[in-house]
Amino acid sequence: MLIKNRKGEIVVTNEKQNNLLKKLYGTVRGRKILKFLTQPFVSKIVGVFMDSGLSVFMIKRFIKSSGIDTSQYNMIKFRSYNDFFTRTIKPEMRPIDYNENHLISPCDSKLSVYKINKDSIFRIKDSYYRVADLVTNEFLARRFINGWCMIFRLEVDDYHRYCYIDGGEKTNNFFIQGQLHTVNPIALRRYNIYKRNSREYTIMHTDNFGDVVQVEVGAMMVGRICNHHSEYRFNRGEEKGMFQFGGSTIVLIFEENSVVPDEDILANTASGYETVVKYGEKIGKKMICQDFPNL
Numbered sequence: 001m002l003i004k005n006r007k008g009e010i011v012v013t014n015e016k017q018n019n020l021l022k023k024l025y026g027t028v029r030g031r032k033i034l035k036f037l038t039q040p041f042v043s044k045i046v047g048v049f050m051d052s053g054l055s056v057f058m059i060k061r062f063i064k065s066s067g068i069d070t071s072q073y074n075m076i077k078f079r080s081y082n083d084f085f086t087r088t089i090k091p092e093m094r095p096i097d098y099n100e101n102h103l104i105s106p107c108d109s110k111l112s113v114y115k116i117n118k119d120s121i122f123r124i125k126d127s128y129y130r131v132a133d134l135v136t137n138e139f140l141a142r143r144f145i146n147g148w149c150m151i152f153r154l155e156v157d158d159y160h161r162y163c164y165i166d167g168g169e170k171t172n173n174f175f176i177q178g179q180l181h182t183v184n185p186i187a188l189r190r191y192n193i194y195k196r197n198s199r200e201y202t203i204m205h206t207d208n209f210g211d212v213v214q215v216e217v218g219a220m221m222v223g224r225i226c227n228h229h230s231e232y233r234f235n236r237g238e239e240k241g242m243f244q245f246g247g248s249t250i251v252l253i254f255e256e257n258s259v260v261p262d263e264d265i266l267a268n269t270a271s272g273y274e275t276v277v278k279y280g281e282k283i284g285k286k287m288i289c290q291d292f293p294n295l
Contacts, residue, residue, distance in 0.1 A: 003110055004268050005276045050245050055081035066157035086242045089159050096237030096280035100208050103259050103284035106250055107162040109152035110274035113261045116147050125197050125249050134215055135201050146256035154248040161242040164234040168206035172230045175200045200225045208286050210258040217249040237280055259284045
């Protein structure tokens, strides 16, 4: 992956996880292994293990291999690996931008931004989706043509809790079960995709950015998406939910003429780079603010 930080510096990341996924999803043997691993009884066993005290031994090894700065987190006595994976960060480490004209990031992640047209296809966790495929709703997707699709990719060492990007009201959550099809990996290169990740979405009627669809994307195996609220009145910067082990991408879908991403993020995406962003920081502006750059 090609990544830059907000200073424009190239960031070096650990490619071990990405290389493993390529082997699993891109080879015949890997797909057979995945077919077994994604069986419900296997996922349940793995989930129970990650929630149990037996998984605690993995924590120190993971901290060391990932270079996690534990001083940023509330390092309590963790009861399981999932307990550690969903650890909370000290509030001062992630200050929230409360300027109502600013769009904030919902999470720590690597961000890419794209305009949406009727033929747009987006790569999300090594699968390819139209907006309509992502939410399994053609009618809803049409509302967002000419808007923006923002893809926030979390890596395993990122903070795995996420917040609301603005104040507003939300609908219920809609869960979509993942699927795996053991077909030729050449399908990755065209729209005839062979896997879908489990995901959950809601429509947020925001105070400043119109209607926004937020989609949390999990993994095929044990990625669990834990949203705190169903229908709900929310506040900017309030915690919306968290990923347990295996979950790892958020997608925000905006209507036309609602927001404009920051210039560095636009330029990075156009050049093939993701941009490192943090929970609560500014990543764009309300559309009406473009004529007033100091807002």
